[in-house]
Amino acid sequence: MNTIASLLVRACLAALLLPSIAMATGPEGYGWEWPLTLSRDDGGAYRATLDESVYRRIQDPRMRDLEVFDGEGLSVPAAVFEPEQPLAQSPRRLALSWFTLPAPAPGAARRWELVSEADEDGRLRRVEVRGGTAPDPAAGTALLVDLSRVREAVVALEFEWNATDALDLGYRVEASDDLDHWQSLAARGRLIDLQREGRRLLHRRIELFGLLPHHQRARYLRLTPDRPDQVVEITALKAIFAPPPAKAALQWVERAPARAASADGRVHEYTLDGRFPIRQVDVALSGNHAVEWRLESRDSTDADWQLRTGPWMTYQVGAGNGGRSAARELPMVLRDRYWRLSANGPVNGEPALRFGYAPEVVVFLAQGAPPYVLAAGSTRARRADSPLPRLVETLRAQQGDDWQPAAAWLGTSRVLAGDAALAPVRDWTSWLLWSLLVLGALVVAGFALSLLRPGRGPSQSPEGTAAAPPETDTVASREGHGDEAGSGPSDNSS
Template sequence: MTSPPSIFRLWLAALLCWAPLALADDLATSWQQAWPIIVDAEAPAYRLTLPSEVYATLHTPALADLQVFDSRGRAVPTLLRPSGPAETAEEQRQAVPWFPLPLPARSEARWELVAETDPSGRLRRVESRGVQPGSERGDGAALVDLSGLTAPVTALELEWEASERPVDSRYRLEASDDLERWRPLPARGRLLDIAHEGEQLVRRRLELDAVSPRYLRLRPDDGSPPVELSGVVAVTRPPASLPEPEWRVLAGSPQGDQAFHYRLGQRLPVTLADVESEASYASQWRIYSREHEDAPWQLRAAPWTGYRLADDGEVLRSAPQPLRAPSRDRHWRLVSTSWSAEAPPGLRLGYRPEQLVFLAEGEPPWRLAAGSARESRRPAPVEAVLASLAERHGAGWQPAAARLGEAQPLAGEAALRPPRDWTQWLLWGVLILGAGLVGGLALRLLRS
């Protein structure tokens, strides 16, 4: 005979085995579709760009029905954020002209700087007059010419000749565009060139906050020994830019005089609009959108002039029109002032795919589930964790890249049907049961 403790242990083991199955069953019955997430390396967080097939599955306008799950069906902290800048190019290094200057003047020291520039602003000659009392020459301070650079400077790498004397110095920087007015710049870094027991530590870099002055002036901090420079290298990084937008062309149907209706079947974050036509035209346009057919139309862009004209074999088109705010509405409307073609024009809607970021919690592999009228993404402090990771790894840190595998169908269209509300049925059942009990009591009283 099985003892009560043994029965309790069997019941507990069965409950633990059933819990993951219940989570997996909930995932399979509450979500329309899922995709396996493929990662190439271990990382604390991952990011992936949403493809169009995910947007086609989503149900809610705010994209709340989008959640990452681990292999046991547990929700993982997930964040949806706008499309980030395109991947920036690698750092570029370029040697720049520099000129030695006297050390900073103290109380009774006097010196002046005489510079000669060419028409483009580049320095041809720098002459310093006057030196610090008690010294015949001042080394360590330098004037750097950045006028030949087009990208912002993110760092300076200083070069000096190797010597037996160790280097341990701090420098401060000033910026100017006319060699007359100077402003201090925050610079991070310490110049080091030290050796001990066959090991050597060298640091030549001064970090900057992406500045674009024409000239820089370097000076040792008070109390820091000067460094006999032999060269200056400017480190630049091309500015980050947004990725090119993707486009969807919708076919329209007439809706009154000079008005056309379109329906967008995906929850795309539309930010641009344009008119598509094979025929030449020139017209003023207005664009509206709304989520439901019975909702009022909302103006999404100020009236603009769109055209498509031929010029000596070349087709000239008007630029796409930016919307006042991103929109995911289902219904769109174009209104023209002078559309003469028989067929409705096409509506081009532009968007930049958003990024989904999730933390590496739970047991991989992870899955992305989308499309549900019953479930929604759970709030999680993902932004705070990302900020902490960026502070630890550096400002340029990003979550590791991930991608989606082949789609896996789950509940399909059934996941888009709202769950039944059993509250009213339950209330009616309680009322009927209560009425039956009261009737039974009354019958017993009559019989007695």
Template sequence: MIKRLLWLALLPLSAQAADDFATQWPLQLSQPDAGAYRASLDASVYNAAHWRDLRDVRVVDADGKPVASVVYAAATPLSGPLRTVELQWFALPVTAANADDDLSVVVQRDTSGKVVSVRNSVASAGAVGAADPVWLVDLGDDAGKLRALSVDWADAGATLDLGYRLEGSDDLRGWQVLDPQVRLVQLNNQGRELRSNTIKVETGLRYLRLVPLQRSGAPALRGLRGEMADVVVAGDWQWQELKADAASNVKDGYTYALQGRFPIQRLDVVMPANSAVSWSVFSRDADRPGADGSTPDWQLLTRGWNAWSLSEAGKQQRSAPLETSGIITDRQWRLLAEPGSVPSEAPLLRLGYRPGSVVFLAQGRAPYLLVAGSANMADTQAALDPMLDALRARNGAHWQPAVATLGASAARAGDAAYQPTKAPRDWKNVLLWVILVLGAAAVAGFAFSLLRSQRPDKKET
């Protein structure tokens, strides 16, 4: 009997469905032997996905086996080719920079924040015995694009080994240390030259300053150049247009339901002509329970968003879409009119996103399928980013895998894939208890039999 129980316990469990994705799409490859491919996600993929991070969007081969793939929920902006620009810079005494780290008292700016002059500025550097100045840089509209800072000395043949502290600020008051020690070296020996005058910089701060770590020794500065990387936005905006639920109203707010895990980054409303309303915007999702553990709470996204629509001389004008502070993947949305704003009717809510993509390797047998929609996926993806970064470094920043396109969608497992599977019964644990009980019973039976055999026989009378 025990052998039979062991045999039953080791049988494969058949409760797990072999096909656990709701929908599938055939993938058409632009090149048959590219090795790596990239397919853009369309609205049907976001509609089918169950998880916020799209972990249930995968690629499988002709045998149904998963291949190495990674999903990017939203389009990632790419860096354009580097361009070199002459930077606006000012020289000022070290004492001015050290006065409570507040340069706003010595720097004059225009209404846009551009530095136009510096009081007590240093006319030049390099004079004998003169203290090395602090260099102040205003990146202006190129803030956030700087990748490298190059120093151009007036004396290209000077021998120097200088140290600077690189700092950054947004307001000329509070300063952050970006690099505690930058070394600038320029050496010449028998016709050979060693030059290191480039500083790697990646920051979104507008103002930079280089503070000398030595008192003197720096030659005159001829200029500062910056290597800028402009951002090339990938993908066009796509929009989901939602109508308010019939049960919602202006008092409690208009509610909207989004069917899918779209990476929302823009909001827009379509209102009747000649109207202006100040809105508060909320979102929520059933997978994020509220304080009571059941009904999710509304999360405030923005307050006082002024949206308007004006018809003038037959021309329709509308307010610009609102940029969100990040990617939002909630399914439920709510518009609540601020006090004093009375919309004449529920507006049409437009949610904008840039489609993401899936990158996969051509493993296994073709053809390949994109599958999506499962409540039973673990948060695992292939580690393809290091390989993609290396290929871009070798082939150029704009290198991309070969194109793959999605065909028409088809049902796979359907709605059953969205139902979480029940945890399988731990048959091994049950079996161990059965064996333990049977073993105890066998021992008890053996002991009882032994006692009976040792009882003395009654004498005959």
């Protein structure tokens, strides 16, 4: 009995540990992953803006089925930040990689034969120059700038160099996507560092804003000096981005009615296939109209509808946006999947519901070896809590409020477990515990019945005949018969 009880206790403990074992999973526990491209190798902490493809895969309303892994499949500390937080804003400067090029000989064509080595992201690892004079490592007035990992529009380049007696050097700028075909940009940069009577004139930027539209997508820039005989030792080069807008523009997703919830066509229901952080809603209805609406939502089909906003009126009068109502701000950010729109009167046509959201930012620590990936979409895997928000607060307190994590960008999604990671979770723990309890009850009942079983009847001899009675019974029987026999002769003698 003790052995059976011990086994039951061990089985119960194992069943209780099953949920924690299921939570401790790697990238294989998620449906999809996105490779992360880092803007620099020594950033330490990085930030990546989530896009629509990620939100469509998220299952958990608290965004816990989203995790960052290193090159060995180990989870790294990560957290999701709202777009309004300063940490989620893009940094305005980014350190760039550059390579020195030999200056062309006077009177010779400005042409180099470049033999380069790049990784999968297009980032240059090595550049070998053939033709022209040998480059001076200390000079480096001709530069090849690597923009392959920049995803924002660069409005200017900012240079730093070692002190020089006098510098006034112009540059011509060319752009390329493959290092073979170059296109001149309508830009002439100038670096100036002059001093006279204790005063200094310093200009360290080459403006790129307003050039050919394709320069924003160019992977490489080539800067050729006007005077190859004048040398300058460049020590740092940064990309300058446009200042952030006063308020981040919302992204919009539009859904047609999944079904009409009323026969008169005044109530329509919608399904949102993703955990978008909805902030505003709008109704798209063709033609001139003026309708008053109420909007409700819920997160599951068996939950009660909750009023989110309304009544409010949408209208359209004439053509153009001037005669159209503005989007409706929600009182809170919502990630519900099911929405219901109710009109107070007849509706001409099927209204489409538009959802406005501001993309959030995932910040992660570059712990472990690259490459890093973002995995998302699971009904089982969950990201563990990390002290990253407190770490960010500490770093900002130490290095100033302008401190930002380095930029990172999401690549094209790849399938991991796919839809198998979204399969409904069956509560095997409860079934196992109930089975063990029933089994334990049956074992205890069987043991009790064995104790309450009645004794067996008279024992039988091996041959099936009755066994001899005990010795005491034989003696007592003889004594009884002796009394009866003694009385008989006494009577006869008398």
